[in-house]
């Protein structure tokens with residue numbers, strides 16, 4: 001059985017679903033596929049136990065989600081704004097701090113459970129008649145059809161044909177592989193240890209990042225209680241160290257976390273399971289081919305150090321949607337590679353810059369060399385005093401880089 005659409009999006013994660021909403025709002029006929037069998041239960045998310053996968057969303061991502069009508073619903077579900085950021089080096093004295101006021105915004109960002117963002121976007125899909133969501137759809141093949149369209153094969157024998165197929169199928173993107181697009185992969189050698197904690201002192205809407213000799217440790221402020229005593233932990237460290245941390249009792253892990261940030265938040269109590277994720281930086285060698293475009297983690301996966309992964313992906317979705325809608329207005333085929341290259345040009349440089357920045361940070365802070373320790377202490381201290389450079393870093397952090405698509409302004 002063969003179905004036809006204007007655009008087939010493979011992967012209904014946050015990025016694929018956002019793209020489907022952006023295109024669906026403009027009446028583009030979209031087939032959105034995912035191997036998952038079910039959608040999230042919107043009544044359950046943001047209420048009971050917190051989803052341990054959280055993302056720091058920038059004000060620019062918020063703007064996009066507002067435009068899609070998702071933000072209003074999310075706002076009542078434990079969205080945790082932060083107004084300050086503190087980054088320091090535990091090996092020395094370097095410290096840099098940012099505030100929303102310095103950036104000229106109300107909030108620097110928002111820590112949001114991934115399930116909340118996902119469920120909000122899924123709710124939006126339901127109102128869009130031109131988007132067909134197909135769950136339990138595992139893609140196993142991608143071929144070019146005789147008239148230049150792309151045909152996606154599903155494991156159950158179904159086929160979908162469209163002038164454009166978008167790979168939004170995550171960091172290991174089967175579609176990217178089927179299309180023969182290589183990646184520049186960089187084993188960071190790091191794992192991310194993730195959990196949720198209760199801290200003795202209120203977090204005060206500060207996102208904290210400590211650079212330890214073994215890697216960066218983030219305490220991201222959550223709004224699970226009125227007094228603001230919960231944080232999400234992302235501790236990036238070597239595989240060996242991650243395994244050691246995961247094997248610790250909750251009490252011992254809490255003690256290590258408290259000590260690692262110099263007791264800045266007092267006693268730390270681990271209140272959830274501890275998960276470990278491998279961290280690999282990948283960048284696809286191409287973002288587009290005739291009739292194919294890569295977005296989100298399928299195009300780039302980045303160290304969570306800067307909390308930028310999903311923000312970069314949402315920006316891909318916004319720029320690709322903007323370019324596709326312009327192509328439609330001008331009568332250009334949606335799969336036209338030359339037109340798709342406009343998307344690649346607008347996004348590749350920004351994503352590459354962020355990947356390089358993260359690598360630089362990781363290398364600089366992952367060293368014991370005394371000269372580098374001195375340099376980074378001087379560096380952080382100097383950056384903290386240099387207003388123009390600090391302003392530039394702030395603009396990066398809040399997502400205001402380059403030409404933003406209209407949906408994010």
Ligand SMILES: Cc1cc2nc3c(=O)[nH]c(=O)nc-3n(C[C@H](O)[C@H](O)[C@H](O)COP(=O)(O)OP(=O)(O)OC[C@H]3O[C@@H](n4cnc5c(N)ncnc54)[C@H](O)[C@@H]3O)c2cc1C
Pocket residue numbers: 010011012013014015016033034035036054055056057137138139140168169170171174175192194234277295296297298304306307308309310311312313
């Ligand atoms: C520990 C950790 C912390 C992070 N912290 C942050 C943060 O603070 N801020 C931030 O912005 N980002 C963060 N990220 C990154 C962020 O989670 C990702 O960038 C984001 O989830 C990617 O979204 P996506 O929609 O591109 O891909 P995914 O969320 O991976 O979605 C891919 C979808 O494709 C589907 N799929 C896969 N294969 C197939 C197939 N063959 N057929 C059909 N469907 C398929 C999957 O079922 C899935 O639903 C973090 C990541 C990690 C690991």
